Structure formats: structure tokens, C-alpha cells
Amino acid sequence: MFAITAARIAPDDPLSGLEAGERPDPEPREGWTTVRVKAASLNHHDLWSLRGVALGEDRLPMILGGDAAGIDENGDEVIVHSVITEPAAPGTTPRFSLLSEHYDGTFAEKVLVPKANLLPKPAELSFEEAACLPTAWLTAYSMLFDKADLRPGSTVLVQGAGGGVSVALIKLAAQVGHRVYVTSRDEDKRAKALELGAYAALPSGERLPERVDVVFDSVGQATWRHSVRSLKPGGAIVTCGATSGDAPPAELTRVFFLQLRVLGSTMGTWEELRALTEMCVRTGLRPEIDRVLPLKDAAEGFRAMAEGDVFGKIVFTN
Structure with a gap:
């Protein structure tokens, strides 16, 4: 074969x-x-x-x-x-x-x-x-609906627009009514993120107009400081990768002083994949x-x- x-x-x-x-x-x-x-x-x-x-x-x-x-x-x-x-x-x-x-x-x-x-x-x-669905979209689904512990209408930041997980997070989070901020170095990708339902798309590293409940970060070293500083007190970073490297400054003082959470996420279960598939069918999300x-x-x-x-x-x- x-x-x-x-x-x-x-x-x-x-x-x-x-x-x-x-x-x-x-x-x-x-x-x-x-x-x-x-x-x-x-x-x-x-x-x-x-x-x-x-x-x-x-x-x-x-x-x-x-x-x-x-x-x-x-x-x-x-x-x-x-x-x-x-x-x-x-x-x-x-x-x-x-x-x-x-x-x-x-x-x-x-x-x-x-x-x-x-x-x-x-x-x-x-x-x-x-x-x-089985990797990028399942990873996004598990990050959003299992790890993040969000209420409807929450504010979130997706670091990087373009990759499979990031695009899935934008579409899934917008579908359920979250206010979705997105960052990217690429102007065209920022424009596409807005078309997919993002509330606002900003250049990488630019300060957000408000702090968010959860940051979804698959970039790692290049975005970590911005991710930590974009969170509300008690907020969380959900990370599933480190495409730019995995040894950023930890920002531990801010993490413990603001009682932030750092959550790792890898893939998802068979049951989550079935639920994701059902969601796509029922909502028309693709x-x-x-x-x-x-x-x-x-x-x-x-x-x-x-x-x-x-x-x-x-x-x-x-």
C-alpha cells in the first residue's frame, strides 16, 4: 500500500x-x-x-x-x-x-x-x-469544555490564530457564546479569526482591552508572559503545547499573588470525541x-x- x-x-x-x-x-x-x-x-x-x-x-x-x-x-x-x-x-x-x-x-x-x-x-x-476532529478539534473541545470550567458568556484569549487547535477553539468558544480574543502576528489571520466569530483580534503581545477568565496557549515560550498578564485574578491558562519552546520565565510571583491556575491538556477521550461529533451534527459547526x-x-x-x-x-x- x-x-x-x-x-x-x-x-x-x-x-x-x-x-x-x-x-x-x-x-x-x-x-x-x-x-x-x-x-x-x-x-x-x-x-x-x-x-x-x-x-x-x-x-x-x-x-x-x-x-x-x-x-x-x-x-x-x-x-x-x-x-x-x-x-x-x-x-x-x-x-x-x-x-x-x-x-x-x-x-x-x-x-x-x-x-x-x-x-x-x-x-x-x-x-x-x-x-x-480526532486530534486538533478534540484537543480544543477537551480544553474548553473539560479543563477550563467556564460559565456561559466568559471571556477567553486564544494565543495564535491559524493552527488547527486555535481555529477550533475560536469556533467552539464563539459557538457557545464566549467573548473570544485572538492574537496573531499575521494581519490576514487576524481578519479570518474575526470572520470565524472572534470578538477581537490583536497583534501578538498587544495588551487586551480587558483581562480574561481563561487563556488557551499552545505556543509556549513566545506567548507565556502575555498569557499570564492577560488573566483576571483567579483565572487559568490551559496549555496543550509549546511550539515556540517550553522554557519561558514562569512569572511565579504573579501566579501565586493572583491565585492563577495552570492546567495541562492533551487530546481527549473517546466519549469526548463522540460528543464533539454530535455537537457538529446538531449545530452545523464544521x-x-x-x-x-x-x-x-x-x-x-x-x-x-x-x-x-x-x-x-x-x-x-x-
């Missing part, structure tokens, strides 16, 4: 480790099933894998990709939840990983996944739309898709993400 593979780890030139070509079909495994991939979406995780984050040389070559929608062995249209749970011995903690970390991912014609990781794809969602490319042209999508030339999700199709 045709697949997009991490063949080499290259921290300084990640795209040089990307290869496209034939790989063996998945081998049957008890409790798992093969899904014929119709669409798969690109995430920063895939780019970081090529840099060696969460993927070691000993596991190469590895088919990349975590998100997918396709057709299972019964002919049913399905969405793949990409969090793999390993059985644990009594008294120990289960091990969690994402597809493409220990098991081949979704940038292929077929992917092998646990049967329990599938959920029905509603007819209302296209394969391309459904493939955007993922923002930057571009759709045939899988054979995946390198173009990786290059756009590496250069920051993205607003929403990049989707590959078979």
Missing part, C-alpha cells in the same frame, strides 16, 4: 526525513481492525515526530498520521480515535500513545486500529471534515479546512505547516 513514512529523524531539517512509497499492508491482530482511509489530517505532532519528539530511531520507519476517517471491514463509515491504550497489569497505570508513535499511523491507504477506537461517522460530515491534497502530495502540506502557511486543517485524501 502507498504510505507517507518517517524514514529518518532530522531535528534541524524535518522534511528531509519524509518518504513516500510502498509499505506492507497491516497484518491482522486480535481485537484490532483494518480501516481503509478516505481522509487523514495533518497535525504538528507529525512534524515533531520527524524531529524525533515521541519517536525514536529504533521505531523507524514509521507511517505518520493520527487522524483518519474511512471505511471499516464491515463497510461502515467510521472515525478513528487515535489514542491507543495499552492493557496494564493490576495496580499499574495503563500506557497511552498516539498512532504513529508505537503503531503505524493513518497517512496510508489502510491503518490497523483497535476496534474500540472506532466510532460511526455521521452522514452529515464529509470524510474530510470528520478527519479533522472544521475550517485550509487545503485538501492527495496523499501523494503530502510533502506540500508538511512544508506549509513548517512555514506557518496554514489557517485551519490540512487534509490528505486517498
Whole structure:
């Protein structure tokens, strides 16, 4: 089968480790099933894998990709939840990983996944739309509705406009009535954020007209100080990433004096993915898709993400 593979780890030139070509079909495994991939979406995780984050040389070559929608062995249209749970011995903690970390991912014609990781794809969602949900949109959903503990009509700041999680946060938060501030260095991306429902969009680092209840930060070092200083007393930062680095000044004096909270968030549960899918169906909310490319042209999508030339999700199709 045709697949997009991490063949080499290259921290300084990640795209040089990307290869496209034939790989063996998945081998049957008890409790798992093969899904014929119709669409798969690109995430920063895939780019970081090529840099060696969460993927070691000993596991190469590895088919990349975590998100997918396709057709299972019964002919049913399905969405793949990409969090793999390993059985644990009594008294120990289960091990969690994402597809493409220990098991081949979704940038292929077929992917092998646990049967329990599938959920029905509603007819209302296209394969391309459904493939955007399991990572970026699920992460945003969990950050907003589980970690943030917000009341209707709250004020929030989304740091960075353009990435999959940020765009999902803008659309989800606006949908439920929050006042959404957004930052970006890019004027066009700020304008697009306003079109998606943001209340205001400001240049990165610019002081907000008011302090907010919660900041959603996936940028890290470059935005951390601004995130901390944008919060009301008792507010919270919910972080799911550090694309600019993970060692900013902690601002601990402000954190303890204003009794701020810092909450980490990674992905989401199968149940949250089902709820997110239902929300999309009932409200008409749909993922923002930057571009759709045939899988054979995946390198173009990786290059756009590496250069920051993205607003929403990049989707590959078979």
C-alpha cells in the first residue's frame, strides 16, 4: 500500500526525513481492525515526530498520521480515535500513545486500529471534515469544555490564530457564546479569526482591552508572559503545547499573588470525541479546512505547516 513514512529523524531539517512509497499492508491482530482511509489530517505532532519528539530511531520507519476517517471491514463509515491504550497489569497505570508513535499511523491507504477506537461517522460530515476532529478539534473541545470550567458568556484569549487547535477553539468558544480574543502576528489571520466569530483580534503581545477568565496557549515560550498578564485574578491558562519552546520565565510571583491556575491538556477521550461529533451534527459547526491534497502530495502540506502557511486543517485524501 502507498504510505507517507518517517524514514529518518532530522531535528534541524524535518522534511528531509519524509518518504513516500510502498509499505506492507497491516497484518491482522486480535481485537484490532483494518480501516481503509478516505481522509487523514495533518497535525504538528507529525512534524515533531520527524524531529524525533515521541519517536525514536529504533521505531523507524514509521507511517505518520493520527487522524483518519474511512471505511471499516464491515463497510461502515467510521472515525478513528487515535489514542491507543495499552492493557496494564493490576495496580499499574495503563500506557497511552498516539498512532504513529508505537503503531503505524493513518497517512496510508489502510491503518490497523483497535476496534474500540472506532466510532460511526455521521452522514452529515464529509470524510474530510470528520478527519479533522480526532486530534486538533478534540484537543480544543477537551480544553474548553473539560479543563477550563467556564460559565456561559466568559471571556477567553486564544494565543495564535491559524493552527488547527486555535481555529477550533475560536469556533467552539464563539459557538457557545464566549467573548473570544485572538492574537496573531499575521494581519490576514487576524481578519479570518474575526470572520470565524472572534470578538477581537490583536497583534501578538498587544495588551487586551480587558483581562480574561481563561487563556488557551499552545505556543509556549513566545506567548507565556502575555498569557499570564492577560488573566483576571483567579483565572487559568490551559496549555496543550509549546511550539515556540517550553522554557519561558514562569512569572511565579504573579501566579501565586493572583491565585492563577495552570492546567495541562492533551487530546481527549473517546466519549469526548463522540460528543464533539454530535455537537457538529446538531449545530452545523464544521472544521475550517485550509487545503485538501492527495496523499501523494503530502510533502506540500508538511512544508506549509513548517512555514506557518496554514489557517485551519490540512487534509490528505486517498
